[in-house]
Amino acid sequence: MSLGITLVSHVPEIANGLPKLLDQVAGDVSITTAGGTDDGRIGTSMEKIMNAFSENGADEILAFYDLGSAKMNLEMAIEMSDKKVHLYDTAFIEGAYTAASLIQAGVGLDEIETQLKPLTIKN
Amino acid sequence: MSLGITLVSHVPEIANGLPKLLDQVAGDVSITTAGGTDDGRIGTSMEKIMNAFSENGADEILAFYDLGSAKMNLEMAIEMSDKKVHLYDTAFIEGAYTAASLIQAGVGLDEIETQLKPLTIKN
Amino acid sequence: MALTVDTLTSWMNDFAGKIEANAQYLSDLDTPIGDGDHGFNMKRGMTAVQEKLQTKPTDLQNGFKTIAMALISTVGGASGPLYGTAFLEMAKKTSSTDDLGELLDAALKGIEMRGGAKPGDKTMVDVWNALVPEVKNGTLTQEKIDAAVEASKDMIAKKGRASYLGERSKGHIDPGSQSSGYLFQSLLETEGLL
Amino acid sequence: MALTVDTLTSWMNDFAGKIEANAQYLSDLDTPIGDGDHGFNMKRGMTAVQEKLQTKPTDLQNGFKTIAMALISTVGGASGPLYGTAFLEMAKKTSSTDDLGELLDAALKGIEMRGGAKPGDKTMVDVWNALVPEVKNGTLTQEKIDAAVEASKDMIAKKGRASYLGERSKGHIDPGSQSSGYLFQSLLETEGLL
Numbered sequence: 075m076s077l078g079i080t081l082v083s084h085v086p087e088i089a090n091g092l093p094k095l096l097d098q099v100a101g102d103v104s105i106t107t108a109g110g111t112d113d114g115r116i117g118t119s120m121e122k123i124m125n126a127f128s129e130n131g132a133d134e135i136l137a138f139y140d141l142g143s144a145k146m147n148l149e150m151a152i153e154m155s156d157k158k159v160h161l162y163d164t165a166f167i168e169g170a171y172t173a174a175s176l177i178q179a180g181v182g183l184d185e186i187e188t189q190l191k192p193l194t195i196k197n
Numbered sequence: 198m199s200l201g202i203t204l205v206s207h208v209p210e211i212a213n214g215l216p217k218l219l220d221q222v223a224g225d226v227s228i229t230t231a232g233g234t235d236d237g238r239i240g241t242s243m244e245k246i247m248n249a250f251s252e253n254g255a256d257e258i259l260a261f262y263d264l265g266s267a268k269m270n271l272e273m274a275i276e277m278s279d280k281k282v283h284l285y286d287t288a289f290i291e292g293a294y295t296a297a298s299l300i301q302a303g304v305g306l307d308e309i310e311t312q313l314k315p316l317t318i319k320n
Numbered sequence: 321m322a323l324t325v326d327t328l329t330s331w332m333n334d335f336a337g338k339i340e341a342n343a344q345y346l347s348d349l350d351t352p353i354g355d356g357d358h359g360f361n362m363k364r365g366m367t368a369v370q371e372k373l374q375t376k377p378t379d380l381q382n383g384f385k386t387i388a389m390a391l392i393s394t395v396g397g398a399s400g401p402l403y404g405t406a407f408l409e410m411a412k413k414t415s416s417t418d419d420l421g422e423l424l425d426a427a428l429k430g431i432e433m434r435g436g437a438k439p440g441d442k443t444m445v446d447v448w449n450a451l452v453p454e455v456k457n458g459t460l461t462q463e464k465i466d467a468a469v470e471a472s473k474d475m476i477a478k479k480g481r482a483s484y485l486g487e488r489s490k491g492h493i494d495p496g497s498q499s500s501g502y503l504f505q506s507l508l509e510t511e512g513l514l
Numbered sequence: 515m516a517l518t519v520d521t522l523t524s525w526m527n528d529f530a531g532k533i534e535a536n537a538q539y540l541s542d543l544d545t546p547i548g549d550g551d552h553g554f555n556m557k558r559g560m561t562a563v564q565e566k567l568q569t570k571p572t573d574l575q576n577g578f579k580t581i582a583m584a585l586i587s588t589v590g591g592a593s594g595p596l597y598g599t600a601f602l603e604m605a606k607k608t609s610s611t612d613d614l615g616e617l618l619d620a621a622l623k624g625i626e627m628r629g630g631a632k633p634g635d636k637t638m639v640d641v642w643n644a645l646v647p648e649v650k651n652g653t654l655t656q657e658k659i660d661a662a663v664e665a666s667k668d669m670i671a672k673k674g675r676a677s678y679l680g681e682r683s684k685g686h687i688d689p690g691s692q693s694s695g696y697l698f699q700s701l702l703e704t705e706g707l708l
């Protein structure tokens with residue numbers, strides 16, 4: 075069973091840029107993104123998030139977000155999606171980088187979550 | 198005495214995109230960035246960081262970075278710069294967003310640092 | 321107190337009018353303690369709702385779903401999933417009742433579930449929490465609405481963007497509380513609803 | 515064991531040659547526990563160093579400064595500020611000594627200060643920490659260099675990108691330890707240095 079990553083940011087540039095950092099250490103991990111609103115403003119979009127889930131090549135997804143309202147759209151998208159998605163309240167970039175490195179190294183979900191725990195900063 | 202923000206990211210797009218998130222809540226705060234290496238690759242550049250310091254309109258700078266090697270270039274730039282720069286090991290985006298909101302609200306450095314403390318996740 | 325497709329539509333049109341008229345004010349409220357977009361967000365959302373409702377919904381459930389989807393897909397900010405969830409929960413609840421008070425109760429639970437805010441956290445939850453019981457008791461008045469919105473002013477934000485300001489969020493009306501105030505005001509002003 | 519502008523230049527040219535020849539290998543070492551660029555980073559840096567050194571430095575301090583600045587401004591990754599600081603500290607130290615062992619001692623302190631890594635953290639610090647005393651004792655050998663580099667293999671990374679992998683960083687040679695190994699190997703191979 076494969077693990078992938080979905081990144082949700084309020085800013086399209088951040089959503090587009092972060093995979094470049096992760097690809098360096100996790101070239102084989104499927105990483106999909108949802109950045110900005112449907113019309114490209116600062117914000118998030120449940121539809122874009124659902125697309126990011128379905129475009130992701132992995133069976134199970136680890137999802138990371140920047141600010142709180144992104145989390146709400148993420149949760150709605152998770153409720154409406156068939157895929158198994160795990161949502162993390164970690165530092166956005168640092169959590170995603172950690173997860174990407176560990177998935178690439180073949181580490182399992184349990185161990186990944188143990189390593190993500192100290193990066194949890196949102197509620 | 199005014200406070201500004203400098204953002205250092207390995208990825209040019211992230212360095213360019215993050216100010217859009219911060220400007221929404223901190224339109225009056227001077228925010229300067231250094232993203233990528235001198236030749237636009239993924240990485241950081243001490244020279245770009247020094248430029249970000251000197252371009253910043255504030256007297257005192259709060260600096261945030263994404264990954265550890267950015268911190269080393271930041272510290273070298275700080276040693277070589279005349280400006281007073283405070284470096285934070287917080288979650289990158291979340292720390293910068295918190296600082297920007299508080300600077301805009303006129304909060305002083307001490308109180309800002311108290312609020313940044315729980316976001317510290319690097320060493 | 322039984323809602324119909326027609327009274328739901330009137331309610332929404334009235335609410336859309338208030339949002340439109342007060343969009344700048346709502347965004348101004350969002351400026352010192354947020355990102356200054358709440359009025360524009362809600363205006364975009366309610367304009368989409370009004371357009372969708374020009375085609376009469378087949379039933380109440382459909383009406384609520386249409387409203388929810390329009391808000392979810394156009395608002396962009398936190399208020400999108402929050403109001404969206406409120407209307408989605410009301411849609412679900414129409415399977416068992418068309419009583420306005422019970423529907424609003426379900427909406428409030430939805431907002432709390434979606435955002436994780438509790439009363440006192442300086443969010444729209446405070447206004448809903450104060451006013452839903454008044455609707456159920458038949459005691460909703462403009463004074464009570466104004467008081468509920470005003471009460472957000474002295475609170476310290478624990479959720480949403482304003483929470484980043486901590487103590488500094490005090491002294492400002494919460495924009496989402498104000499827009500929710502308009503939603504309840506529209507209930508008062510819409511014929512045959514209360 | 516006194517360094518001169520000429521022996522420094524020979525040392526750097528020899529090191530640049532090794533980096534050039536092993537760039538792909540160093541990047542391959544960086545792939546399982548990093549971002550796969552260490553060899554390319556170092557090659558870019560040492561090519562810049564070689565170019566700068568084509569103009570003969572006026573004195574030892576200037577030579578070290580030139581090397582440091584070239585590395586700092588072209589490498590891009592963590593190894594840039596680390597090697598850069600090493601050479602910068604050696605530049606400073608030339609004010610009081612031209613003894614290779616003492617200069618290397620200052621370099622090691624600089625690397626530790628810059629990166630905050632301690633011996634055992636699976637970084638280049640381990641190789642410097644093991645080999646600087648050998649230089650000072652006049653006991654540096656290829657075997658000792660190989661052993662110091664190889665020792666990084668079983669360590670668990672506590673600093674740098676490899677530290678994100680925790681336990682999984684075990685079993686791989688640290689790329690920065692390997693490139694530092696080449697730096698010491700160049701000391702062995704450069705006439706008149708040890």
Ligand SMILES: Nc1ncnc2c1ncn2[C@@H]1O[C@H](COP(=O)(O)OP(=O)(O)O)[C@@H](O)[C@H]1O
Binds near residue numbers: 396397402445
């Ligand atoms: N977690 C939450 N729970 C309940 N209400 C919230 C929450 N977060 C924000 N809100 C409400 O949303 C309003 C802000 O909406 P809006 O400005 O449209 O979104 P954003 O903050 O994303 O720009 C706030 O005034 C508050 O009433």
Ligand SMILES: Nc1ncnc2c1ncn2[C@@H]1O[C@H](COP(=O)(O)OP(=O)(O)O)[C@@H](O)[C@H]1O
Binds near residue numbers: 544549592638675
């Ligand atoms: N904090 C640190 N202290 C000492 N050495 C470090 C530190 N971080 C990284 N290194 C060294 O740098 C090497 C990686 O260099 P390089 O690949 O060029 O940089 P990056 O990791 O930024 O891509 C590691 O193998 C390690 O030896």
Ligand SMILES: [Mg+2]
Binds near residue numbers: 350397
């Ligand atoms: Mg807002």
Ligand SMILES: [Mg+2]
Binds near residue numbers: 117355397398
């Ligand atoms: Mg917004």
Ligand SMILES: [Mg+2]
Binds near residue numbers: 591
């Ligand atoms: Mg590397």
Ligand SMILES: [Mg+2]
Binds near residue numbers: 551590592
């Ligand atoms: Mg790199």
